[in-house]
Amino acid sequence: EGVVPFRDEHQAGITTAAQDRMHFVALDVTTDDVDELREMLTAWTRAAERMTVGAEAAPGGVVGGGPWKVPEDTGEAMDLPPSSLTITIGYGPSLFERLGIEDRRPEALRELPPFAGDDLDEARSGGDICIQACADDPQVAVHAVRNLVRLGFGTVSVRWSQLGFGRTSSTSTSQATPRNLFGFKDGTANIKAEDPQALAEHVWIDPQDVPGEAAWLAGGSYLVARRIRMHVEVWDRTHLQEQQTVIGRDKGVGAPLGRSAEMDEPDFAAKGADGAPAIDVAAHVRLAHADNLDGVRILRRGYNFTDGTDGLGHLDAGLFFVAFCRDAHRQFVPMQRALARADLLNEYIEHTGSALFVVPPGLAPEEDWGTQLLG
Numbered sequence: 001e002g003v004v005p006f007r008d009e010h011q012a013g014i015t016t017a018a019q020d021r022m023h024f025v026a027l028d029v030t031t032d033d034v035d036e037l038r039e040m041l042t043a044w045t046r047a048a049e050r051m052t053v054g055a056e057a058a059p060g061g062v063v064g065g066g067p068w069k070v071p072e073d074t075g076e077a078m079d080l081p082p083s084s085l086t087i088t089i090g091y092g093p094s095l096f097e098r099l100g101i102e103d104r105r106p107e108a109l110r111e112l113p114p115f116a117g118d119d120l121d122e123a124r125s126g127g128d129i130c131i132q133a134c135a136d137d138p139q140v141a142v143h144a145v146r147n148l149v150r151l152g153f154g155t156v157s158v159r160w161s162q163l164g165f166g167r168t169s170s171t172s173t174s175q176a177t178p179r180n181l182f183g184f185k186d187g188t189a190n191i192k193a194e195d196p197q198a199l200a201e202h203v204w205i206d207p208q209d210v211p212g213e214a215a216w217l218a219g220g221s222y223l224v225a226r227r228i229r230m231h232v233e234v235w236d237r238t239h240l241q242e243q244q245t246v247i248g249r250d251k252g253v254g255a256p257l258g259r260s261a262e263m264d265e266p267d268f269a270a271k272g273a274d275g276a277p278a279i280d281v282a283a284h285v286r287l288a289h290a291d292n293l294d295g296v297r298i299l300r301r302g303y304n305f306t307d308g309t310d311g312l313g314h315l316d317a318g319l320f321f322v323a324f325c326r327d328a329h330r331q332f333v334p335m336q337r338a339l340a341r342a343d344l345l346n347e348y349i350e351h352t353g354s355a356l357f358v359v360p361p362g363l364a365p366e367e368d369w370g371t372q373l374l375g
Ligand code: HEM
Pocket: 180, 182, 184, 185, 186, 187, 188, 189, 190, 226, 228, 229, 230, 247, 249, 266, 284, 285, 286, 288, 289, 290, 298, 318, 319, 321, 332, 335, 336, 339, 349
């Protein structure tokens, strides 16, 4: 109960029914010693596998090592259930350069281009390695990240970190669609775990995508993270019809404008009573829809955040957008370009952080992240 298998064909935390909470961290590698990194990744694998079933990060645990040893687990998750914890790791383009292992880097792992309207903070962008920990209890997610960071002391250091709540996407048909901080259902038209054909086509890296030395990444995926500030104060002064026009869906039920039920297919040709398109030509869902993008789709798995204030009397709130796709440059990039150019939503949002990682496939029995990356 509440345990997500750690070893599988793909890493957990992608098609896993989205948990309630997330702690995401991007790290920089502070060594150029490949063996040191391999050892850390091996230790991470053991610790992650243990924590996923609700055990302490290492056998000595919190008190098992006796009074004169530093505890092998920090302790804040003692007595808490596994809470569907998943730990998903990924590698940024910079890692391969830093370690001189560029032959193992897939061709598609290149930094994202800049987009119109970006207001990126370097201190919230990039990173050599990422850890996405998701769980139904925030303390369990934070504990997992903290203990991996502790094991990496001297090898990696935290570059940026993000907490998220209230998953903004359903990734399974078994889940009701949650809402984002604009109050709209988010994840209605997402790729779902129950659709293996769409996953194969749009999410998992295919063997033919990664020839030669990059073949180890088949079955993996690309993770795009965008920290998107949402100007909730402006939005909250906007009337309902304008909000619905911006999104292209109805706020209550979540139906595409011109239709009546949440799961109805949007009809982009439909006209409203005034003869104008029922879904505005610059509505978010029209521009992001596969029909507008030569069939491109992605799997969204983001979370809401509020990080205090911006110091100017507003909440620093938004969407920590996380998407998985088979090739970010062929999927996320054209999609975000289309949105950056025309989306009505742009008046209310601002992208403040960005990162791209390749997520390796799941681990076979006995395999660990160190040998998987470095041989
Ligand atoms: C759909 C909100 C950013 C891609 C939606 C929907 C909402 C929404 C309410 C309709 C429900 C659904 O189908 O999930 C937001 C907000 C954003 C944001 C508030 C920023 C704060 C993005 C970004 C991308 C994106 C950055 C990708 C580059 C999509 C896609 C759909 C969608 C692909 C489904 C479109 C369809 O096929 O109908 N979004 N979104 N969204 N969004 Fe976003």
